[in-house]
Amino acid sequence: xxxxxxxxxxxxxxxxxxxxxxxxxxxxxxxHFGLTGLLNMGQAGFMLIGxxxxxxxxxxxxxxxxxxxVALAAAAxxxxxxxxxxLKLRGDYLAIVTIAAAEIVRLVGRSTALTELTGASSxxxxxxxxxxxxxxxxxxxxxxxxxPFEYSMNASNSWWIRIVGWGLVALTCLLIWLLxxxxxxxxxxxxxxxxxxxxxxxxxxxxxxxxxxxxxxxIGALAGIVYVLPRAVQPDSMGRPMTFFVWTILLLxxxxxxxxxxxxxxxxxxxxxxxxxxxxxxxxxxxxxxEQIEQFGWVIVGVTLMVLVIFRPQGILGDKKELAIDVR
Amino acid sequence: xSADYTVPEPxxxxxxxxxxxRVTADLSHVARTPGVIKPDAIVVADQVTRHFGGMTAxxxxxxxxxxxxxxxxxxPNGAGKTTLFNLLTGFDRPSTGTWSFDNRSLSGVSAARVxxxxxxxxxxxxxxxSRMTVIENMRLGATHQPGENLFTALVPPLWRARExxxxxxxxxxxxxxxxxxxxxxxAGSLSGxxxxxxxxxxxxxSRPTMVMLDEPMAGVNPALTQSLLxxxxxxxxxxxxxxxxxxxxxxxxxxxxxxxxxxEGRIVAEGPPEDVMADQAVIDAYLGAHHDTDLGDDALLxxxxxxxxxxxxxx
Numbered sequence: 001x002x003x004x005x006x007x008x009x010x011x012x013x014x015x016x017x018x019x020x021x022x023x024x025x026x027x028x029x030x031x032h033f034g035l036t037g038l039l040n041m042g043q044a045g046f047m048l049i050g051x052x053x054x055x056x057x058x059x060x061x062x063x064x065x066x067x068x069x070v071a072l073a074a075a076a077x078x079x080x081x082x083x084x085x086x087l088k089l090r091g092d093y094l095a096i097v098t099i100a101a102a103e104i105v106r107l108v109g110r111s112t113a114l115t116e117l118t119g120a121s122s123x124x125x126x127x128x129x130x131x132x133x134x135x136x137x138x139x140x141x142x143x144x145x146x147x148p149f150e151y152s153m154n155a156s157n158s159w160w161i162r163i164v165g166w167g168l169v170a171l172t173c174l175l176i177w178l179l180x181x182x183x184x185x186x187x188x189x190x191x192x193x194x195x196x197x198x199x200x201x202x203x204x205x206x207x208x209x210x211x212x213x214x215x216x217x218x219i220g221a222l223a224g225i226v227y228v229l230p231r232a233v234q235p236d237s238m239g240r241p242m243t244f245f246v247w248t249i250l251l252l253x254x255x256x257x258x259x260x261x262x263x264x265x266x267x268x269x270x271x272x273x274x275x276x277x278x279x280x281x282x283x284x285x286x287x288x289x290x291e292q293i294e295q296f297g298w299v300i301v302g303v304t305l306m307v308l309v310i311f312r313p314q315g316i317l318g319d320k321k322e323l324a325i326d327v328r
Numbered sequence: 329x330s331a332d333y334t335v336p337e338p339x340x341x342x343x344x345x346x347x348x349x350r351v352t353a354d355l356s357h358v359a360r361t362p363g364v365i366k367p368d369a370i371v372v373a374d375q376v377t378r379h380f381g382g383m384t385a386x387x388x389x390x391x392x393x394x395x396x397x398x399x400x401x402x403x404p405n406g407a408g409k410t411t412l413f414n415l416l417t418g419f420d421r422p423s424t425g426t427w428s429f430d431n432r433s434l435s436g437v438s439a440a441r442v443x444x445x446x447x448x449x450x451x452x453x454x455x456x457x458s459r460m461t462v463i464e465n466m467r468l469g470a471t472h473q474p475g476e477n478l479f480t481a482l483v484p485p486l487w488r489a490r491e492x493x494x495x496x497x498x499x500x501x502x503x504x505x506x507x508x509x510x511x512x513x514x515a516g517s518l519s520g521x522x523x524x525x526x527x528x529x530x531x532x533x534s535r536p537t538m539v540m541l542d543e544p545m546a547g548v549n550p551a552l553t554q555s556l557l558x559x560x561x562x563x564x565x566x567x568x569x570x571x572x573x574x575x576x577x578x579x580x581x582x583x584x585x586x587x588x589x590x591x592e593g594r595i596v597a598e599g600p601p602e603d604v605m606a607d608q609a610v611i612d613a614y615l616g617a618h619h620d621t622d623l624g625d626d627a628l629l630x631x632x633x634x635x636x637x638x639x640x641x642x643x
Contacts, residue, residue: 175482178484179478184477186460186464189460197527198457199438200448200451200455201530201533202471203468211478
């Protein structure tokens, strides 16, 4: 068994672009659920909107900054549209509406009527929208090795996307750190506990919930951009499972904490990669084929989530007294 | 109200000085009829009705609440007291009707805006925000905190000064309500009575002109009841109007200046506590004949037995 290769592969996941993208998505979801108590079951929808917004406007010839703005604005608009009818209602309704809305985004994206724009079910090829981002890199092209990790500087799965992705994670963590300690964050926590009490104290609960939904959604769109930059926009790879992975990550790390989503994402992807790498080498083909090992990895994710909810509902970094998902 | 208070200059007219004496004097001329007009009403409600399907929960033709007074709202279960509370504070929409608070119409105004206009309420089932600390609960009650805006929140220097003021005010109130030892505990760890105190203290953070208390004494132990009563009375001395729903008749008798009785959604009687509690209709509908006596008192039992025996002998 080639342990060095397995360990390098696994350690590479710690700072992989996908890990950063999921950390961002979970940070967005943390604004919804951890801070405000909104059950958003459609975070993948926000990510897909961001990905489409960025890719389509880049393909249309827009510069990088404009494309990013389009993605964020589209997610904000999506959040507003979702929030207007649902935020006046109690929690669970939002869960149903968001899961449906995320599916609508995916199904519209893959419908053949929009092939010109979205490439339907085959999606948008990465090379058609990556150039503006790669051109923005200040570094010289080529391959750079840092210890055992060797990636190209600017091309697809690059150091450049890692730097930008984790830079964004750091920035949003700072943002959440500031907000969680501010009076604004306090109003959100109050809403999470009991909206009527907060209403009786003169706060416009509807407006605060809307702000949280839009802010978390915009961070989700950012995550969508980071997620598709090293690959392609594939509507079917950004469906319900993605939302559930984001939830697993958030609950694993600890909702309502600043670094929970970050830690959750790292642990999630590292352990998944470790399990799959070890099994690929260790389990003979006669017992489990490679694609079955892939599936088995996800089975383990499901079991982990169940174990987590039962034995450590507040997550790794969470404060049980403050927020445990089993007391609602 | 400092200690070195000198004798004030005489004023030509005795205008609204707050407090019990003033309120008693003002209300002494008011007729004891339902829907009567008050000399200085802060809340005026007209034709307020609320139907739930075919059931009429509230049907109030006219109601005025005297400014600066402690008004009790009593009545049997299902009389519509809490529904009327919810309507007045914007937590429920009426089927018909209008009302004003401090000469501003509040019908159809959202709960948050009602609170911002100075009418703050508490709830029958206490709504302490359990997973926030006591001091955070208190801070949430304050108004005019610029940091509650998403963008100012990101720049702490813009809201730190106000936060400090709020914290000082909160600590002062906590000390008054004897919750200062619990400052950094989660509100969920408080006892039921302490949560009632916290909810009331939190409501006072916004310095409201009127406080609406929905059963402030439910589940509170006798010693704590005493201090709660004291707090409510000191509110009146500060000029705050209090309207409360309560089933504890001792409390109603002890602190209220005016009592409004509701039954089946309507106001059936109004007046000072002594008068209302002597009203035969109120006794029949709500209080019961022995409302003044301790039902656990053996004398009552003996009294009943004697009467039964007398009845036997009369046969």
